[in-house]
Amino acid sequence: xxxxxxxxxxxxxxxxxxxxxxxxxxxxxxxxxxxxxxxxxxxxxxxxxxxxxxxxxxxxxxxxxxxxxxxxxxxxxxxxxxxxxxxxxxxxxxxxxxxxxxxxxxxxxxxxxxxxxxxxxxxxxxxxxxxxxxxxxxxxxxxxxxxxxxxxxxxxxxxxxxxxxxxxxxxxxxxxxxxxxxxxxxxxxxxxxxxxxxxxxxxxxxxxxxxxxxxxxxxxxxxxxxxxxxxxxxxxxxxxxxxxxxxxxxxxxxxxxxxxxxxxxxxxxxxxxxxxxxxxxxxxxxxxxxxxxxxxxxxxxxxxxxxxxxxxxxxxxxxxxxxxxxxxxxxxxxxxxxxxxxxxxxxxxxxxxxxxxxxxxxxxxxxxxxxxxxxxxxxxxxxxxxxxxxxxxxxxxxxxxxxxxxxxxxxxxxxxxxxxxxxxxxxxxxxxxxxxxxxxxxxxxxxxxxxx
Numbered sequence: 001x002x003x004x005x006x007x008x009x010x011x012x013x014x015x016x017x018x019x020x021x022x023x024x025x026x027x028x029x030x031x032x033x034x035x036x037x038x039x040x041x042x043x044x045x046x047x048x049x050x051x052x053x054x055x056x057x058x059x060x061x062x063x064x065x066x067x068x069x070x071x072x073x074x075x076x077x078x079x080x081x082x083x084x085x086x087x088x089x090x091x092x093x094x095x096x097x098x099x100x101x102x103x104x105x106x107x108x109x110x111x112x113x114x115x116x117x118x119x120x121x122x123x124x125x126x127x128x129x130x131x132x133x134x135x136x137x138x139x140x141x142x143x144x145x146x147x148x149x150x151x152x153x154x155x156x157x158x159x160x161x162x163x164x165x166x167x168x169x170x171x172x173x174x175x176x177x178x179x180x181x182x183x184x185x186x187x188x189x190x191x192x193x194x195x196x197x198x199x200x201x202x203x204x205x206x207x208x209x210x211x212x213x214x215x216x217x218x219x220x221x222x223x224x225x226x227x228x229x230x231x232x233x234x235x236x237x238x239x240x241x242x243x244x245x246x247x248x249x250x251x252x253x254x255x256x257x258x259x260x261x262x263x264x265x266x267x268x269x270x271x272x273x274x275x276x277x278x279x280x281x282x283x284x285x286x287x288x289x290x291x292x293x294x295x296x297x298x299x300x301x302x303x304x305x306x307x308x309x310x311x312x313x314x315x316x317x318x319x320x321x322x323x324x325x326x327x328x329x330x331x332x333x334x335x336x337x338x339x340x341x342x343x344x345x346x347x348x349x350x351x352x353x354x355x356x357x358x359x360x361x362x363x364x365x366x367x368x369x370x371x372x373x374x375x376x377x378x379x380x381x382x383x384x385x386x387x388x389x390x391x392x393x394x395x396x397x398x399x400x401x402x403x404x405x406x407x408x409x410x411x412x413x414x415x416x417x418x419x420x421x422x423x424x425x426x427x428x429x430x431x432x433x434x435x436x437x438x439x440x441x442x443x444x445x446x447x448x449x450x451x452x
Contacts (some may be wrong), residue, residue, distance in 0.1 A: 009035060010110040011102045013095055014451035020090030025098055026451065027107060028115055032082040033071060035105050040069060046082065049073030057088070059101055065094050079115055080122030113448025117441065120433060126157050127433025127444070131387055134448055135218065142267025143217045143373075147384055156390075157432060159207070159383050163200055164428045170196055171421045174414050194408055201401050207385050208394050214386035216301055220262055220269035221373060224297040227306035228316055232336040236306060236356040237261070237274040240365075266370045273300065302372060303331045304365075309341030309353070330372055334365065389444075393427045400424035 009029025015022070027035065033046050041055040051071050057064045068087040077083035088094050103109070120130045132151035139145040170193060216222070225233045238244055241261050259274040273296050297303060307316045313335070335341065338353040338361065352368060354361030385391055403420045429435035
């Protein structure tokens with residue numbers, strides 16, 4: 001993809017492929033309105049920004065479709081260029097014919113993400129905001145949608161600008177010292193510089209730490225359902241999903257592989273994983289299933305330890321604790337089969353009591369899961385990182401900040417400090433696009449859908 005700002009006019013179907021009631025075809029470029037006037041029954045002026053017009057698209061003297069056209073003047077559109085949006089009927093034939101008509105008039109089919117790329121190149125968005133558009137399009141639940149909207153509206157951009165401006169102020173003082181190196185003077189108070197760098201480090205560390213939460217907001221919180229064979233794990237999964245996703249049987253060891261599916265609770269996606277029953281066994285295939293289950297558990301943020309209320313509870317807990325799990329997960333202990341157990345006061349001991357078969361107590365479990373998400377969210381910085389590229393650039397920035405702090409402690413000369421400062425500014429600038437390369441832009445916008 002040519003990443004340099006083009007003067008040509010581009011077009012694409014922006015409403016998705018296939019037949020529909022209405023389709024949207026978008027044009028962007030300096031000749032958009034002029035080209036529209038060659039095929040539209042009404043003449044539109046470039047001064048008529050944000051105006052809507054009903055008319056006919058013609059091919060030669062033949063009527064192709066009745067359409068609604070929306071016009072945006074230069075500097076007043078999403079891309080910053082003259083933009084025309086044609087709302088036509090959603091027939092695949094009509095869409096194809098309008099595109100062919102535009103191409104014969106010199107319009108080019110847009111590359112993936114080219115409209116958004118032009119918005120970035122014309123200063124309508126920074127790079128982090130442009131990437132949030134892709135996240136917004138892909139969002140499939142409320143939490144990921146809210147985070148993408150917040151980033152699109154510049155929440156992350158403002159924080160990065162503050163960090164970068166503070167670092168530039170610091171850099172300018174160090175650079176000034178280099179200009180007067182022969183006089184051996186210090187323009188920058190080293191103690192105040194250390195304080196500033198520690199503040200910057202704290203902000204960047206907070207953003208980096210938010211990525212764990214950001215990743216689960218975007219992709220769903222992984223929840224592993226574990227327990228001994230026949231405690232009701234598959235029944236619980238089926239009850240949560242309200243469908244027969246997993247095979248349920250009285251035969252121990254039925255689940256040989258991890259079964260996954262998703263459920264949205266109060267706007268947040270959870271990814272439930274029904275694991276193989278955890279026990280010592282000589283069955284080769286079951287051993288493989290148990291090994292995979294342990295791997296899935298170690299990748300999860302929440303563990304639901306399901307316990308058979310009709311059997312010895314302490315023994316079941318001890319068996320699970322003897323397995324090699326990470327210590328980073330939240331463990332929710334649930335007593336299943338409350339409808340037939342004779343044990344009393346179990347909920348007083350920090351257990352949740354349910355019947356997966358009778359579907360009782362399920363709301364209590366859902367409330368427990370969503371409280372975990374809300375607790376994590378409120379304990380984090382308001383700005384939450386969900387983009388892997390941003391996460392890596394922030395980590396690279398932090399390495400340079402640590403090197404600068406260490407250099408100040410060791411009285412390193414200003415010319416060496418400036419190397420690390422410039423690198424830190426480079427990594428921060430790469431996030432917003434103040435510093436970019438054609439390869440970087442091609443990689444980012446090449447993943448967008450055509451028409452956006």
